[in-house]
Amino acid sequence: MVEAKDAQGKQYVVFRLGNEDYALDIHSVTTIEKPMIVARVPRTPHFIKGVINLRGEIVPVMELSIRFNLTPAPESEETRIVIVKVGEASLGLVVDEVEDVLYLSKDSIENVSNYSTDLSMDFITGVGKVNDRVITILNLEKLIEFNESGS
């Protein structure tokens, strides 16, 4: 679905974690990688899996499921690492499956407060609805805010 960018909506990369769909603004997504060896880094929050060697660059990898306090799914053929860039920082997010690139118009996105999920509300900027799908749109800035103690 190639929609022209208009002031009323944006394109999102949609992926699956467990049974739920999530979306990230396509502009923040750099690449999507197949799983690779992750080097563990000590003294990091438990949702940081470690770092990877991404074509010569060291990129930290976050286990999104753990970040959201869900049970991580075992690695499968579809597991991917979504490399995102927020400002100067690059980060890899482990997801169960990358599904689509979708266009979501502003109208199709509902405000967060109407729903209650297991997620901390901070990470969500809204919920999009396309056909019958419910897609949770993530707030990347909040996702990368963490300190050593792992809050």
Add this chain to the structure above:
Amino acid sequence: MLRKASSLSLFVKISKLNSVVSNKSTESVKVTEKTTDRKKNQEEGLKYPTANFKLNQYEMNAANKAVEMEMNVFKITVVLNKGCVLKSARSFIIFQSLEKHAEIIKSEPRVEDIEDEKFDFEFTVVCVTREGQGVFTKDINSIAEVDEVIISPIEEWISQGISEDGKDEPLNSINEVFSDGDGSLSPENMKSSEGDQGEQQHKTKTVKTVRVDIDRLDILMNLVSELIIIKTRLEGIDSVNNIERTQSYTEAIEYLERITTSLHDAVTKVRMVPVELVFNRFPRMIRDISRELGKEIMLNMSGEETELDRTVIDEIGDPLIHLLRNSADHGIESIEKRKELGKPTAGHIDLRAYQDGNNVVIEVGDDGQGINTDRVKKKAIEKGLIKKDIADNLSKKEIIEFLFKPSFSTSDKVTDLSGRGVGLDVVKTKIEKLGGVVEVETEIGKGSKFIIRLPLTLAIIQALLVNIGKEKYAIPLSSTKEIIRITPDQIKLLQKQEIILLRNSVVPIVRLNKVLEVPDDGNERKALTVVIVRKGDKLSGFLVDSLIGQQEIVIKSLGVLLSGIKCIAGATILGDGNVALIIDVNSLAI
């Protein structure tokens, strides 16, 4: 189809790369000025290759000014005897002799190349003098091992015009060339006497070549060869079986990725240059300055072998010159004053360069009078930069920050060297442009130290690779003192701290596997390896599982998000593509 097209362009690039590298390793370092194929105006051009050059804009201006001031400008070609063995020494004597009566504004080949004996048996200089050419003919001919001296006055050869690579230099600097009475002039000396002429827009030090260690070129060559191997392998993959083909491709691509990363690192290394290149003209400069100021100043330099990227080297020279001048001018006191204070009559300026983790640190320190923060405060209030009551509450550090503001100077005299108040803020801006910071440590009566911290785009260190559990770690070799093997029973407990006895001294033990939370691999070890590390004066013993070996590694930052982690200084990518973390010795040592 798409894959084929992209691999085709890859192959083209690989052969190009190959030719570049093989050309580089067969040619010796090129001289920047083109000498060989110029149009020859005079007969001697055919006979004496080094006499063939054009002056750039700057040199032309200097020559013109000389003529205006009714001085003579000569082109002097000196041919050494083919039996001359120490060409650089002989040339030095000739230069000395020339400088007795003239100032040299150009040399072909460059002074550095002559000093390194990178010339055949002939060189040419252009000099400015009040003497007639007979004086030089006589003087130089009287030097041993000189076969020929050819002198021609400027009018005969000036018609050659200006060369293409001339740049416009600010006129101030040319005045300095001529008012500088006794100091001898060599191309680099002229550039360093710019000092603080305000914003320095020119880059006279642009040496567009790099001296490259042959070893590094060999590594590059090897990597390119590996690229060619992998290319051949990719070409050969043509299996009927789809799965097999994809697998071969994937393997090849993985290998390719590893090589390209290494190649990238190798090329970046090639761009690294020792700071010596910038430092080497400072002793001369300080000697000149101390003469000028009538003070006794000694310059101590260390860490010249520390390496920085080419572009940083180009930019760091001017700020350093300014800081050195400040130390000499404002920091070091006059001989009488120093005697009064009971200090040694010779002031010391220390210039140090060293690598500190992911930074290169350059320190300019002196044992002079230090920075008078009260004067700075007073000046700041005078200039209206701050109100008195707020000023009184500022910390020493904050007061010193004012020195870096534009147009700030506490000097009562504005000298040629400094005190114009345009220097330190330019220094700060330049350093910040390079992504670095400037700090000041100062104590009244004792001296000041300016510390420049520059981040490295590439940091290479020697490291010790070790195994801890199933993971690999790197310990910087510079912090390592020795490595010993002990048995578990040699570890004793001293006031709840595990220690060992190392030749009768007590060394605390740090169990890295615990500190780094390494998952236990369940192996019982009978013999333990301890890496003794140094933190300042104190030693600690890092307990590891086994040694892998010593290796030169490239420090990669962990990135913005993870940079706060205490015990890890960074990461490195090993030959097999895996990541090894670099241990921050200072934070883990006891």
